[in-house]
Amino acid sequence: MRFGTKAIHAGVEPDPATGAIMTPIYQTSTYVQAAPGDHKGYEYSRTHNPTRTALQNALAALENGRHGLCFATGMASIDAVIKLLKPGDEVVSTNDLYGGTYRLFTKIFEGFGVKFHFVDMSDLRKVEEKVNKNTRLIWAETPTNPLLRILDIAGLAAIAKKQGCILGVDNTFATPYLQNPLDLGADLVMHSVTKYLGGHSDVVMGALIVKDDELAERLAFIQNSSGATPGPQDCFLVLRGLKTLHLRMQRHCENGEAIAHWLVKHPKVDKVYWPGLPTHVNHAVAARQMRGFGGMISFTLKGDDMADATRVLSSTKLFTLAESLGGVESLLGHPASMTHASIPREERLANGLADTLIRLSVGVEDVQDLIDDLDQALK
Numbered sequence: 001m002r003f004g005t006k007a008i009h010a011g012v013e014p015d016p017a018t019g020a021i022m023t024p025i026y027q028t029s030t031y032v033q034a035a036p037g038d039h040k041g042y043e044y045s046r047t048h049n050p051t052r053t054a055l056q057n058a059l060a061a062l063e064n065g066r067h068g069l070c071f072a073t074g075m076a077s078i079d080a081v082i083k084l085l086k087p088g089d090e091v092v093s094t095n096d097l098y099g100g101t102y103r104l105f106t107k108i109f110e111g112f113g114v115k116f117h118f119v120d121m122s123d124l125r126k127v128e129e130k131v132n133k134n135t136r137l138i139w140a141e142t143p144t145n146p147l148l149r150i151l152d153i154a155g156l157a158a159i160a161k162k163q164g165c166i167l168g169v170d171n172t173f174a175t176p177y178l179q180n181p182l183d184l185g186a187d188l189v190m191h192s193v194t195k196y197l198g199g200h201s202d203v204v205m206g207a208l209i210v211k212d213d214e215l216a217e218r219l220a221f222i223q224n225s226s227g228a229t230p231g232p233q234d235c236f237l238v239l240r241g242l243k244t245l246h247l248r249m250q251r252h253c254e255n256g257e258a259i260a261h262w263l264v265k266h267p268k269v270d271k272v273y274w275p276g277l278p279t280h281v282n283h284a285v286a287a288r289q290m291r292g293f294g295g296m297i298s299f300t301l302k303g304d305d306m307a308d309a310t311r312v313l314s315s316t317k318l319f320t321l322a323e324s325l326g327g328v329e330s331l332l333g334h335p336a337s338m339t340h341a342s343i344p345r346e347e348r349l350a351n352g353l354a355d356t357l358i359r360l361s362v363g364v365e366d367v368q369d370l371i372d373d374l375d376q377a378l379k
């Protein structure tokens, strides 16, 4: 099956009890047993729930994996991955990681004796330098936030294979519509389902997708033991969202492309970060491993006056100022004062996060209305 067909059909069967075409919301905590141990594969909803099973199977199909596991949030899914490790184990990760992931690694798991290294992963030699006999996990994220840098997944997979460790890829920004890390050699894909997969800004959820049966079994054990699983209502909403993932992503990409090219020509705009632009530092890798370039764009204003950015951020009418991304509606954010405010200014600037940097999550509205909105705000 091709992507759009899978988005609609994969993992979901008509309900065996009634023939309902949409997977019902199995709002139940437990399941009747005819005799002790004699049940239909479902005993307790922390472990299994039919609505969750349908969603997990759909996600596995979209990522070309064999097993999907859903979690209450994206962070809970990454938490489950790190619980595969023991004290003394080491992780190599990227230096412009999603802030919540960085916080989980350094503020929670360092305290349990896991050692984390953060390097510029767009340079594979820097990854190789940090990998050693204790390395159990390489954790990547591509495109990155907010500068949309692109990491070479196949290159990272080769390093992981040589070391015999796991490569995990946070595929939240790209979605399986634009890239499939498992096909490029990764062992594990993670999603903040909250973003494009849910797609309607109404659910918080996470997911892991793997091919290997043994890795899936270890993760399912952690999922059930730690218990950060999503409820059936949320699983239903995501199943519904997935059915239009290909349509939404196609429009996110088209709108992203039009806005990126419009911003490049705008006299008040300095730099534009969008992986589809030939001038983007990692455009070659993006063109090789992605099927499109998405709707996330960052740009800076000429000059370095944060007040200019603040004026733009408070003058848009369609783009709303909010954290998060990936919904049907367009959002904009200001990394320096919002998502990345906890990083000291000097460090922020050294990493290319200018005070005037504005991040757009381009939605699926009519693109001319979005351009008109940005135009009046920039004026």
Ligand SMILES: *Cc1c(COP(=O)(O)O)cnc(C)c1O
Pocket (backbone or CB within 6 Å): 073, 074, 075, 076, 098, 100, 101, 141, 145, 170, 172, 173, 191, 192, 193, 194, 195, 204, 205, 206
């Ligand atoms: C939002 C996000 C997360 C965290 O997911 P939650 O669903 O908010 O817990 C992790 N990685 C990336 C890239 C994200 O954008």
